[in-house]
Amino acid sequence: MDASPQMPTLSKVPRILNERETKIVASDVNVYYGEKQAIKNLSIDIPDRAVSAFIGPSGCGKSTFLRTINRMNDTIDGCRVTGDILVDGKNIYDRDLDVVQLRARVGMVFQKPNPFPKSIFENVAYGPRIHGIAKSKADLEEIVVNSLKKASLFEEVKDRLDHSGTSLSGGQQQRLCIARAIAVNPEIILMDEPCSALDPIASARIEELIDEIRQNYCIIIVTHSMQQAARVSQLTAFFHLGDLVEFGDTDEMFTTPKDKRTQDYITGRFG
Amino acid sequence: MSDHTVKSYDDDLASLKQMLAQMGGLAEEQLANAIDAIAKRDTRLADIVIAGDEKIDALEQQIEEKSILTIAKRQPMAQDLRQIIVAIRISADLERIGDLAKNTAKRTHAISEQMPRKLVSGLTRMGNLAQEQLKNILDAYARNDADKAISVWRSDEDIDALYNSIFRELLTYMMEDPRMIGPCTHLLFGTKNMERIGDHTTNIAENIYFLVHGKAIIEERPKKDSTSTTNYNLIK
Ligand SMILES: Nc1ncnc2c1ncn2[C@@H]1O[C@H](COP(=O)(O)OP(=O)(O)OP(=O)(O)O)[C@@H](O)[C@H]1O
């Protein structure tokens, strides 16, 4: 029996936050729907150039918190947000902040693929056009092709870019939505259960895609699959009843979580 | 630990634990009989031990199959995953302990009736110590008791120390009377088997610690087996 090597001491701050720049700093965030409080005093630092996973039982506030990051909650009647959310040090709830500009920087992919009822090309071209990103027609075409390639959809649709986006399969539509999200060159990509409607192969392709692009973006993914969170993310946050219970390096969260609630949740013991 | 939402998942883990307990019980019994057989030069009992090893091997196989199936079905996380990984590892240690008991029992045939009792007593003392350690560690596993596992892990030193002294003792006998070389070598191998059973017991202790705490034991356990560097001249 050889002596086991000395274990490194585990720090409270996730390792990844020491290695990467922090992209998003949320402090004391509260979200209310009318009287009901959906997020309670939540503070979290989210690193750039990495994937952070949000997990937790249904109704715990994952989507609600995700929507605070691109101010999608503004569009919901009776929804009120307090606290600060800084992106690159700038409070996105400042009065002078341009929300349209913000949403170009913070892209979102939803649970259900939601292509516009337009051509595949137009679905991707729409964002760059309204944000004035493309300088010419050729420029726009290049952006569309590159985005489709990054979303690993191009090969499948290159001969039918003029077909309707809704004519694609669910998995292809989801990749189209990802292409649409990255076409405007966002810094942050929010994904709310992007694979929940997809078969295992299509999910695997999305995961592969996330893996490929994560070096260039700050990605947050909400998922109900523990295995998916463990596979794609470097940082995991566990939400429960509007609280952020635990967040830390994914490798530790799924092997040696610190909080009993996290442990119970990831091992299938409650909910 | 609360129950899983899916009850049959609890059943899977419980049955794995139960199979391991059964395997541990068998290993204990095999070891006890092997020591008894050698102490009493009881070749009939030795043959029972030799034949009994199959049952342990079969259980190891079953534990492995059950583990793989449970991983595939449940995709376990955190301590559930450790529970399964540790079951596989512990069953491998128990299987080796079974082999070593069997190998020890086999040597009963080679040790003649005329062999002085005194010579065999070293081996039985080692055997009893190994048996006690095994019993304690199986107990620690049944209760997920990491503290008890640590104390078993520490006391492996005692087995190593006893082994060193028996090794020297047997070497002395062999030097005094070359006719003793044959039987003493068998005793030496038997003693070494007990020492290795002690090592497997410490493996199990490390696994129990890992199961409970999710990390390895960090303390250094002093290694006291110095026989690999003990030579003929040194003890003369
Ligand atoms: N538009 C809304 N109006 C009122 N209450 C809402 C609204 N959206 C969400 N809620 C409530 O806020 C809480 C958090 O909901 P949220 O959608 O953020 O949960 P979630 O963690 O994303 O759940 P799921 O995993 O089921 O998607 C829930 O209790 C929900 O009922």
Ligand SMILES: [Mg+2]
């Ligand atoms: Mg949601």
